[in-house]
Amino acid sequence: MKNFDAFLAESAKYGTGVNLVFEAGMYSLSGDVGNIVKALREAGVSFEIVGGVAVNSHILPLHRSRSFVTRDIDVLLDRNDLERAAKAAEPLGYRAKKMMGGYTLIRLEQELAEAVHLLFAGEKSKSTHLLPYPRLHPEERDFLGISVPIAPRRDLLQMELTSFRPKDLVHLEILDEAGLITPALEKDLPLVLRQRLGEARKQIADGKPDIEG
Numbered sequence: 582m583k584n585f586d587a588f589l590a591e592s593a594k595y596g597t598g599v600n601l602v603f604e605a606g607m608y609s610l611s612g613d614v615g616n617i618v619k620a621l622r623e624a625g626v627s628f629e630i631v632g633g634v635a636v637n638s639h640i641l642p643l644h645r646s647r648s649f650v651t652r653d654i655d656v657l658l659d660r661n662d663l664e665r666a667a668k669a670a671e672p673l674g675y676r677a678k679k680m681m682g683g684y685t686l687i688r689l690e691q692e693l694a695e696a697v698h699l700l701f702a703g704e705k706s707k708s709t710h711l712l713p714y715p716r717l718h719p720e721e722r723d724f725l726g727i728s729v730p731i732a733p734r735r736d737l738l739q740m741e742l743t744s745f746r747p748k749d750l751v752h753l754e755i756l757d758e759a760g761l762i763t764p765a766l767e768k769d770l771p772l773v774l775r776q777r778l779g780e781a782r783k784q785i786a787d788g789k790p791d792i793e794g
Contacts, residue, residue, distance in 0.1 A: 611725040624669035628658040629719035629730045636752045638722045638731045644759045652695045660701045682706025742774045754785045
């Protein structure tokens with residue numbers, strides 16, 4: 582994996598402009614992702630990365646300019662692997678803590694928004710969720726030089742539409758504008774999620790300012 586210093590050196594060599602704050606945040610995030618992925622794999626835990634890191638992994642090879650820094654790491658796994666996952670993360674300074682809808686792995690110096698959030702495949706985090714989270718179908722994808730098991734686009738889209746928080750709308754907008762929510766992918770969604778995708782697009786369009794050309 583290329584570290585941040587190597588990235589800066591390469592950028593300087595080729596005269597590439599760099600947003601230092603953004604790139605430092607991305608490489609700090611990738612270090613945490615790499616550590617937790619390695620720990621879970623060595624413990625034999627079946628899992629995949631979802632949420633903002635997964636969105637970035639789908640976006641980065643095509644549209645790096647649309648990538649973004651996310652503060653937390655979301656992990657989808659089977660509930661019966663919870664204890665193994667918690668023990669695997671302990672050497673990294675993480676402690677398991679129950680939270681609404683699941684568990685989090687958090688270090689002493691971290692805020693909740695910066696922690697590793699564990700979600701359970703085939704379950705709902707909230708009774709109001711339209712559908713349970715999908716089962717595990719990990720795809721190996723590159724995230725800043727790390728091979729990471731990532732949720733496929735369809736499953737990721739299902740989770741974003743199920744949670745439907747403000748940050749999920751942001752993720753949906755990024756995926757849509759990058760052309761990653763294809764007609765075929767949309768058609769494959771359950772009707773209730775296709776309807777919610779239409780609602781999301783309307784909310785996104787209504788929230789954009791009018792620009793006079």
